[in-house]
Amino acid sequence: xxxxxxxxxxxxxxxxxxxxxxxxxxxxxxxxxxxxxxxxxxxxxxxxxxxxxxxxxxxxxxxxxxxxxxxxxxxxxxxxxxxxxxxxxxxxxxxxxx
Numbered sequence: 001x002x003x004x005x006x007x008x009x010x011x012x013x014x015x016x017x018x019x020x021x022x023x024x025x026x027x028x029x030x031x032x033x034x035x036x037x038x039x040x041x042x043x044x045x046x047x048x049x050x051x052x053x054x055x056x057x058x059x060x061x062x063x064x065x066x067x068x069x070x071x072x073x074x075x076x077x078x079x080x081x082x083x084x085x086x087x088x089x090x091x092x093x094x095x096x097x098x
Contacts, residue, residue, distance in 0.1 A: 017043050017057055024061050027072075029079030032058075036080075037087050051088040058084065 017039045026032050036058060040050035048056070062069070062077050069077070085092060 017046065017053055019057065024058075024065070024077065025073070027076055029076050029083045032077070032080040033083035033087055036084060051084070051090065054084055054088075055081065 017036070019039050020035050023032055023035050033054075036054040037050065040046060040054035040057075043050075043053065046053040058077065058080055062074065082092060
């Protein structure tokens with residue numbers, strides 16, 4: 001099957017992270033975050049920190065999937081951002097309840 005969009009190719013064949021297939025279609029934010037954390041920590045090709053690489057890939061997917069995501073999956077992926085911050089010991093973003 002041919003890749004329809006360049007962003008789909010980036011997600012599937014990132015030069016910085018080797019991510020699990022279909023990780024972004026899972027329904028558990030913690031599972032998504034843990035998988036991205038493992039991938040980022042094991043990567044030797046990333047340019048930034050493991051946290052930056054993992055968050056960048058997640059944000060890239062959310063932004064590029066955009067209108068194609070249903071509301072529930074977008075909520076799951078946004079929750080994965082919070083889980084990723086927690087796994088790396090980062091502060092939650094401003095405006096979120098603690």
